[in-house]
Amino acid sequence: MPEERKTINDFKLLIHLLKERKICKRTVVVWPEESHTQEAVCKAVHDGFIEPILVCSKQTMEDYAKKNAFQCIIAESPEDAARKAVELIRRGEADIVMKGFLNTDVLLRAILDKEVGILPKDTVLTHITVAKLHEYPKLLFFTDAAVIPAPNDKQRRAQVQYIVDLCHAFEIECPKIALIHCSEKVDERHFPYTVSYRALKAESETGAFGKCTIDGPLDLITSCSVEAMKIKQINSPINGETDALIFPDIEAGNLFYKTVTLFCHAKTAAILQGTMAPVVLPSRGDTIESKYYSLALASLISK
Template identity: 35%
Template sequence: MNFESRMWDELEPGMSAELRRLCTADDFYVFAAASGNHNPMHLPQGEGEGAPKAEPVAPGMFVASLISAVLGNILPGPGTLYRSQTLTFHERVRDGEELISKVTVKAKEPGGILVLATEVRRVGDDRLILEGEARVEAPKTKIHYEELDAPGLIVQRHRHFEALIAKAEHLPAMATAVVCPVEESALDGALISAEHHLLAPILIGNPDKMAKAAKALGKSLDAYEIIATETDREAAQKAVELVRAGRVEAIMKGHLHTDDLLHPMLDKQAGLRIGRRFTHIFVMDVPGVSHPLLVTDAAINIAPDLATKVDIVQNAIDLAISIGIEVPKVGVLSAVETVNPAMPSSIDAALLSKMAERGQIKGGIVDGPLAMDNAVDLGAARTKGLRGEVAGHAEVLVVPGIDAGNMLAKQLAYISHAEGAGLVLGAKVPVILNSRSDSAMARLASAAVAAIHANRLREARL
């Protein structure tokens, strides 16, 4: 967009200019952060006492600010300064509505002052949203530039997880064996999930340590079943027994090593194997990305061979379908987007893509090899001449090995401010893996994703 100021003597009554703007919920969050106005009437899913449940309305002064965009960008343009502005509001604006803001020169006053009629109308029905009058100082010097070097903004909120948690809260609370919740963060993850009606936890471990952790959290364990065990391995074995007895539909990791948790599940006779390898999946809610992003495998399989990658992809597709992605688009990552015989990950990626075409992997669209940029960015994909359904649109990212997966997941978390829900699939029930550094949102999301997936498995058995 070109920006050029128009001087006082260039303007005449009747001249006008306008801009169109699609209003989004992110606009309301940005305005709240910039203005300090946190009125829940304007914020999606307000949770304060008495907060409205209806769709939020745009702040009035946000709508009014669209007038200043026309004044400052077009007419009179760069260099314009406000003297005064009157406003009368006629209608409310909501998320997803498109507006046209317009200014029209009414009069010219001595001293370089312009008087302009101002209005905002809704696109579609042409309803008048607001009207008023502005008095401004016209630019005193000619200013011209082609674009403004302003930083882009990404709203750091986690709407995908909020939606998954809301969906899971309407399901029956999932009976869950919580293994060794003997440390505050581990116990708190189970308890807050129970408070949100996501889980019905059975706590397995040292009762004295659990009581001490609960006291530190200021919470009571009176409402929960507790099974006493002496060792971590014994607690994990008890969780497996509860699954085999049909008492629980999920297992949640507490304060113990992942190897100790999984070891009894992998027992060929008395474990929880179902014929697939155990694989780990991060469901990531990345600010600015329009869908949940699944990353696999970042925690279990160190250097997976092709057969293991088949299970990694299939487990991820199954989970993606559970959380609402009807036909998941799976990008199998490598350093390049072409097959290179010297790069094993690119060969595996091509084979996985072909296996999906032949029906050996079901339920999703698999493409590879893809480099990270052309897996998630449409512009990068088109630059490389990639026009498949996955390139630029990947919803599942399959990494070559645990190093790449762990780095990718942590980069998304610590640099891109994503939240990650972690599950292990391949067992008879989903296994919830939480880290001590996980936020309350990540813990709730992990429980929600597990509950949604377990519910789909339950419905498939009926």
């Protein structure tokens, strides 16, 4: 009989699965010049799911890489480090990119370079977060908190496909995807994206995104609360048990991300999708734990 696979519903189970499957990915760490990145990398190495390649300064090589016996490539600057990291991915010598202590736009410039970058032509780049909140019974996936300001129809379709695929990687057989708005009404005049929500829902019913259930527009509370669905008498296949949230724009996604981390102390992992290899793109203010979980997430989906 085929092995029965359990849904990965928290980060501890994710780490256990990586160890059980003996997954270990070559991870190029770009400019790891501060302690949080260094500690997250050491923890992931200790748990066996990454093999790091540091692209760093001479000082970091002496103080950190040699001390831990990590493979190291010297870079003269953050820009040089970003270019060298992307080159490793293009040559097939690394599986994952992790951003260290450099500005996001520096790394993105190298990733998006039309000639030597790692975003295939006509491919959408987006950002997905996975969060574990104390009061929610399962992991909550959402997009986009960092990359696309106001998704067009093509970008929103890609966001849906990426998040469905990621849910499947977490062994969620038929993920429930909520298209988020401030209400449950389509409003073409004030909120034209709600019209595209209706189109996405229709597409999903044809199987365009694979096995999933999509509904919207829905507000956040009804998406994530069975009780709220009942009180508002909303009939939705989501039934207040959403696995993933598609936000209308970066402002909504970013505010949600910062709210759940600051006020709800959510545990999070986040990656870029669309690139030739998963990219771990933490904020410089993210915790060691968040960076560690992001490495685990990238390791799970890396080909």
